[in-house]
Amino acid sequence: MAKHSDDVRDGFTSKFGIICAAAGSAIGLGNIWRFPYVVGDSGGGAFLLIYLGFIVLLGIPVMLSEFIIGRRGQRNAFGSFKRLAPGKPWYLVGVMGIVAAFMILAFYSTIAGWTLHYVIQSFANTFAGKTSTEITRIFEDFHTQAFLPLLWQIIFLAMTAWIIFSGVKKGIEKYTKVLMPFLVLLLIIMAIRSVTLEGSYEGVLFLFKPDFSAVDSGVLLAALGQAFFSLSIGMGALITYGSYIGKQNNLGNIAVEVSLADTLIAILAGVAIFPAVFAFGLDPAEGPGLIFTVLPNIFHQMPGGYFFSIIFFVLLAIAALTSSISILEVVVAYLTEELNLTRHKATFMAVIAAAFVGIFCTLSFGTLKNITISELGIFGLLDFTASNLLLPLGGLLIVVFVGWYMKKKDVKEEVSNRGTLKVRFFDVLRFILKFIAPVAIAIVLFDSLGIIDRLTG
Ligand code: PHE
Numbered sequence: 253m254a255k256h257s258d259d260v261r262d263g264f265t266s267k268f269g270i271i272c273a274a275a276g277s278a279i280g281l282g283n284i285w286r287f288p289y290v291v292g293d294s295g296g297g298a299f300l301l302i303y304l305g306f307i308v309l310l311g312i313p314v315m316l317s318e319f320i321i322g323r324r325g326q327r328n329a330f331g332s333f334k335r336l337a338p339g340k341p342w343y344l345v346g347v348m349g350i351v352a353a354f355m356i357l358a359f360y361s362t363i364a365g366w367t368l369h370y371v372i373q374s375f376a377n378t379f380a381g382k383t384s385t386e387i388t389r390i391f392e393d394f395h396t397q398a399f400l401p402l403l404w405q406i407i408f409l410a411m412t413a414w415i416i417f418s419g420v421k422k423g424i425e426k427y428t429k430v431l432m433p434f435l436v437l438l439l440i441i442m443a444i445r446s447v448t449l450e451g452s453y454e455g456v457l458f459l460f461k462p463d464f465s466a467v468d469s470g471v472l473l474a475a476l477g478q479a480f481f482s483l484s485i486g487m488g489a490l491i492t493y494g495s496y497i498g499k500q501n502n503l504g505n506i507a508v509e510v511s512l513a514d515t516l517i518a519i520l521a522g523v524a525i526f527p528a529v530f531a532f533g534l535d536p537a538e539g540p541g542l543i544f545t546v547l548p549n550i551f552h553q554m555p556g557g558y559f560f561s562i563i564f565f566v567l568l569a570i571a572a573l574t575s576s577i578s579i580l581e582v583v584v585a586y587l588t589e590e591l592n593l594t595r596h597k598a599t600f601m602a603v604i605a606a607a608f609v610g611i612f613c614t615l616s617f618g619t620l621k622n623i624t625i626s627e628l629g630i631f632g633l634l635d636f637t638a639s640n641l642l643l644p645l646g647g648l649l650i651v652v653f654v655g656w657y658m659k660k661k662d663v664k665e666e667v668s669n670r671g672t673l674k675v676r677f678f679d680v681l682r683f684i685l686k687f688i689a690p691v692a693i694a695i696v697l698f699d700s701l702g703i704i705d706r707l708t709g
Pocket residue numbers: 277278279280281282283356480481482483484485487489572575576578579
């Protein structure tokens with residue numbers, strides 16, 4: 253049993269460092285695809301401010317807590333809880349994380365598949381000379397059909413599985429280190445192009461001028477879910493990674509740096525998208541297709557746009573891969589430890605099962621469009637349940653575990669590397685973990701579910 257988990261542990265850290273792995277997990281479609289569309293759906297500026305508040309007040313403490321649990325437990329999400337709280341039901345937090353990982357992988361691979369398709373379309377120069385209406389129509393035709401989106405989804409899942417079991421992740425990470433700064437550079441260039449388009453100012457206002465009149469409990473929950481999704485927290489991915497972190501590393505620093513990088517990239521994506529949305533007269537609230545209808549328009553208006561477009565979608569697909577492997581890893585680590593499966597078998601089973609659910613997600617944009625529950629299709633339902641319910645609930649239990657269950661001395665030992673680091677922020681951290689974070693997450697979560705109303709009403 254231990255052998256499997258040690259296999260899992262080796263790959264990431266030894267050579268390329270935990271920051272790289274954790275940032276690779278955090279930075280992905282969540283920043284560039286999901287963030288802009290959720291901001292658009294949720295009304296812009298006010299959402300952004302709330303989101304930033306949640307990142308600082310809740311996101312960083314939850315991330316740090318996951319690292320603490322993982323490094324102290326020296327196991328994956330499930331095993332770490334079992335070790336730190338033997339005989340107690342805390343391991344169920346790990347089980348919940350596995351369920352969430354599974355759901356996220358299913359819908360994540362739909363969008364990653366679209367990204368792969370857009371790599372090919374960029375090569376083929378499909379969007380050259382097209383108006384923004386035509387670009388939108390091309391996207392509509394593509395994502396509502398069955399065959400191509402499914403094909404790309406399966407290809408993406410196969411790539412994820414292949415990396416997980418062949419150990420190529422080392423190679424991938426080596427490249428990621430060089431490639432991700434490129435992605436940032438490209439986003440900066442695109443952002444500059446976007447804000448200099450005619451008619452873009454309204455988009456800048458949309459993103460940065462808060463209008464709190466539209467904020468309701470649904471918007472708060474969307475911001476919380478987006479913060480957790482983007483930081484890869486609440487389901488134990490970073491507990492697993494935390495167990496790879498060396499005893500000499502500063503957990504607090506890592507949490508802050510990864511969160512900062514993740515947030516900057518999301519904002520950059522927002523600055524690239526919204527000015528262009530308004531310049532081209534598109535709808536900011538159009539949903540999950542937003543970047544696929546907006547970005548080709550931007551590339552159009554850029555010198556060298558043909559190449560930019562290819563490079564961008566390739567980099568986005570790679571960013572998606574470094575995130576999806578961290579999601580699959582949660583499931584695989586569980587299967588190898590709990591059911592004693594070999595790594596190959598576990599990966600194979602997990603990815604087949606994710607593909608099965610994923611197929612329904614992909615088809616829910618076309619063939620299965622009519623299957624809905626309270627206005628959400630299959631895709632939306634899985635995304636909502638995993639990102640907005642399971643991740644916050646997981647995060648809540650994680651901070652309660654570190655704030656209330658673990659001994660203060662043990663937590664301090666982990667954060668301060670056995671007293672070798674000065675942690676002046678420790679009392680603040682402890683206060684946040686004990687009171688602020690659990691209360692805030694609980695209020696947002698339960699309020700939006702109507703539970704508070706029911707209790708007080
Ligand atoms: N944070 C990743 C992204 O932004 C997605 C993810 C969610 C990864 C949850 C792991 C856990 O794309």
